[in-house]
Each structure stands twice: as structure tokens, then as C-alpha cells.
């Protein structure tokens with residue numbers, strides 16, 4: 001197993017990670033109710049996916 005000869009400095013590791021960033025999730029609009037939802041996910045407010053109801057969202061009880 002190849003092993004690194006010397007450990008990297010903290011600065012070197014931090015410099016490498018300057019590109020580490022969180023990106024906002026891609027949102028799409030639901031074709032049924034129009035709210036923003038995650039792409040390729042069931043709509044959390046109406047439960048529709050692909051033009052039909054997949055799950056029935058729970059009403060506040």
C-alpha cells in the first residue's frame with residue numbers, strides 16, 4: 001500500500017477544501033398544485049408524481 005511520506009499542513013488541507021461548498025437543491029414546480037418541490041420526488045403537499053396520486057398526504061389532525 002502506498003503511503004504518503006509526509007503529512008500535509010493544515011493550510012494545505014484547507015486550501016484544497018476551498019472548493020467545498022454546499023449548493024442549494026434543485027427545485028421544480030409541481031404540475032398539480034404548483035408548489036416548489038424537489039426534482040424527481042413526490043410532491044410533499046399533494047402527493048402527486050408523474051401525473052397521478054402516489055401517496056395521500058396526511059391532513060393535520
Ligand SMILES: [Zn+2]
Pocket residue numbers: 030031032033034035043044045046047048
Ligand atoms: Zn403538488
